[in-house]
Amino acid sequence: MRKSIVHTILVLIIIFCQFPLLAEPEAALEPITITVQKGETLSLISERHLSDPKRWPELLKYNKIPNPDLIKPGLSLVVPVFLRKSVVGVTEFVMGQVEWNGTGGRGPWVPLKLGQELHPNDQIKTSGKGKTDIHINQVGMVRILNNSHFEVKGEMKKGGPVTVALFKGSLDAKVTKSNPPTTEHKFNIVSPSSTAGVRGTEFRVELDEKLSSTISCFEGVVDVNAQGKTVELTQGMATFVEKGKSPVQPYKIPEAPRIKEE
Known part of the structure; x- marks a missing residue:
């Protein structure tokens, strides 16, 4: 009986040790924070970072920026995953x-x-x-x-x-x-x-x-x-x-x- 319990415990330890390796997902895309540089426009930023540049209104909304004219050098913008370009x-x-x-x-x-x-x-x-x-x-x-x-x-x-x-x-x-x-x-x-x-x-x-x-x-x-x-x-x-x-x-x-x- 005792040998059976010890065997069961060893099997469970092996399973749990292997599980994280089997279940570990690939690295997921994450949000990024960018700082607007001198000479950059909303159009240029959208072209560089958004999967669809036409979705720039969503970028402004996500960052709670009411007016495109407020995009100026030094401003930080968060680009969420749902707007980001895929990483090749x-x-x-x-x-x-x-x-x-x-x-x-x-x-x-x-x-x-x-x-x-x-x-x-x-x-x-x-x-x-x-x-x-x-x-x-x-x-x-x-x-x-x-x-x-x-x-x-x-x-x-x-x-x-x-x-x-x-x-x-x-x-x-x-x-x-x-x-x-x-x-x-x-x-x-x-x-x-x-x-x-x-x-x-x-x-x-x-x-x-x-x-x-x-x-x-x-x-x-x-x-x-x-x-x-x-x-x-x-x-x-x-x-x-x-x-x-x-x-x-x-x-x-x-x-x-x-x-x-x-």
Whole structure:
């Protein structure tokens, strides 16, 4: 009888110790407090922080501000969860001159900060030797290299792959492999000359001055599409896509480097 009671107690202890790990939810979106800066307008603030900029009257009502004219530098505003943009990722490393724009390229550019949340349509520019690493939720790490222009687009449709755009320059990416493996893309990189669909891999996308692209696969598989043609890259292979043309036949690259964390 005593052995049975002891066994039952041990089983309950194991269950309760494991329960928090099983029940722990993902980090939820939280309200944020912003301080109005010189030159910022209600329109700019709404564009940067609200999922729908037209809902600015709700932002004023929530903060008990009766008149839009009262939005002045130094004023603190709380942006509640129900008005906030979704968070696609966050910056994990910033070096040199890197700027962020939360209005899809409109409005002023400001220095990118470590820990900056990134939302759909946020853009990043690097100059000189500047570069930054961003963690994209459910995807992995993207390193935006020097003299590049990049945009986070997010999910183009609910449950679909996360999409980003490279307008200029180059990036490296380390995408977490799906478990179990799948043929579905979890990440897309769109450029003026090609689209790279990724399942789980390490790769690089580079644009030249004519916006033609070179996509190199260091590990895993990358599908490169342009002008209705798709080629598959495996480890140690690359393709070149001249703007307005189809990808060339994949070719071997001299070395397939591994992307290291900064």
